[in-house]
Amino acid sequence: MDERPGEPVGWGIVGCGWVARDHVLPGLLAAPGAHLAGACDRELDAAVRLAAASSSRRVVATAELDALLAVPGLHAVYVATPNHAHAAVVRRVAARGVPVLCEKPLAADAADAAALVEACEGMLAGAAFDQRFHPAHRRIAEMIAAGELGTVTAVRVAYGCWLPPDWTPDGAPHDNWRVDPARAGGGALVDLAPHGIDLVGALTGDDLETLTVLTQSRVHDYPVDDGAVLAGRTAGEILYAAHVSFNTADPLPRRRLEVVGTRAQLVAVDTMGQTAGGTLTRLDAPTGDAITVPFDTATSPFTAQVAAFSAAVAGTAEWPWPLRRDLHLHELLHTAMERS
Numbered sequence: 001m002d003e004r005p006g007e008p009v010g011w012g013i014v015g016c017g018w019v020a021r022d023h024v025l026p027g028l029l030a031a032p033g034a035h036l037a038g039a040c041d042r043e044l045d046a047a048v049r050l051a052a053a054s055s056s057r058r059v060v061a062t063a064e065l066d067a068l069l070a071v072p073g074l075h076a077v078y079v080a081t082p083n084h085a086h087a088a089v090v091r092r093v094a095a096r097g098v099p100v101l102c103e104k105p106l107a108a109d110a111a112d113a114a115a116l117v118e119a120c121e122g123m124l125a126g127a128a129f130d131q132r133f134h135p136a137h138r139r140i141a142e143m144i145a146a147g148e149l150g151t152v153t154a155v156r157v158a159y160g161c162w163l164p165p166d167w168t169p170d171g172a173p174h175d176n177w178r179v180d181p182a183r184a185g186g187g188a189l190v191d192l193a194p195h196g197i198d199l200v201g202a203l204t205g206d207d208l209e210t211l212t213v214l215t216q217s218r219v220h221d222y223p224v225d226d227g228a229v230l231a232g233r234t235a236g237e238i239l240y241a242a243h244v245s246f247n248t249a250d251p252l253p254r255r256r257l258e259v260v261g262t263r264a265q266l267v268a269v270d271t272m273g274q275t276a277g278g279t280l281t282r283l284d285a286p287t288g289d290a291i292t293v294p295f296d297t298a299t300s301p302f303t304a305q306v307a308a309f310s311a312a313v314a315g316t317a318e319w320p321w322p323l324r325r326d327l328h329l330h331e332l333l334h335t336a337m338e339r340s
Contacts, residue, residue: 027302149261187224
C-alpha cells in the first residue's frame with residue numbers, strides 16, 4: 001500500500017459478483033475522492049468485466065489476491081466474496097496493512113468472524129453495513145440525537161424479498177450461494193437481519209444487549225431458513241422487533257423501518273435496501289399529524305459508505321464503528337440462532 005494515499009483513494013474490489021457489479025462499483029464511481037484501482041475474482045472473467053465497467057483502462061483485473069495488493073496506488077480493499085471466504089481474504093489484506101471494508105456479515109460463523117477482527121487489530125477496518133449510510137437513516141439518527149422523538153421506546157423492521165432456490169439477479173446462470181449453509185451460514189436471518197441489528201445502535205446510539213430469534217422453513221426448498229422474527233432489547237431498554245424473509249413476494253410491502261418515541265414516530269418506507277430513495281414520515285404523538293420529512297433521495301447508501309471510508313483512509317475523518325462492536329452484534333445473532 002502507498003504510505004500516503006492522495007486524492008482520490010484507490011480501491012480494490014475482491015469478489016466481483018452482482019453486488020460488486022450493481023451496487024459497490026456504481027457507488028464507488030459516484031463517491032467523491034475514490035476510484036477503482038483493481039478488481040480481483042477467482043474467476044478472472046468476472047474481474048475483467050468489473051474492471052471494464054469502470055470505464056478506465058488503468059484498472060487491473062486479476063484472479064490473484066497478491067497481484068491486486070501489489071497494484072500501485074491501492075489504498076483500500078472492499079471484500080464482496082461469499083460469507084465463508086471473508087475471513088481468509090481479510091486476513092491477507094490486513095497482513096499487508098491495507099485498510100479493508102468487508103461486506104456484512106463478517107463471516108459465516110462466529111469463530112471466523114473473531115479471527116477476522118483479531119487480524120485487523122490496530123488498523124483501519126470496517127464492516128460494510130451500507131444501510132447505516134442511507135440518507136433517510138442518517139436523517140433519523142439526526143432527529144433522534146436532537147431529541148425530536150422524545151424518549152425512543154422501540155425500533156421495528158420489516159425487511160424481505162423473494163429468493164427461490166434458483167434465484168438469479170439478471171436471468172443469467174448464477175450460483176445462489178445465499179441458500180448454501182456452508183457458504184452463507186444461514187438463510188434470510190443471516191443475510192437480512194444484521195442490517196436491522198446494526199441500525200438499532202447506529203440510529204439511537206444504544207446497541208442491542210439481548211436477542212431472541214425464531215426461524216421458519218416454510219416456502220422454499222433449501223436447507224436454510226426462508227424467514228425469521230427477532231425480538232431484542234438494548235442496554236437502555238429500547239425494544240426491537242423485526243421480520244426478515246426470503247419468502248415475501250417483491251410487489252408486496254416488505255421494506256419498512258419504524259422508530260417509536262414519546263413525542264413522535266418516524267416511518268421509513270423502501271429505505272431498507274441497497275438503493276437510494278424511499279419516503280420518511282413523522283407522525284406527531286400529541287396530534288397524530290403526519291408530515292413528510294425531506295432527505296437526499298438521490299445518493300446511494302453505497303456511495304455514502306465508500307465516501308466515508310475513503311475519508312477515513314485519507315485521514316480527513318474518523319470511521320466511527322469499531323470492528324469489535326460489530327463482532328459483538330455478530331456473536332449476539334449467532335448465539336440467538338443456536339438457542340433457537
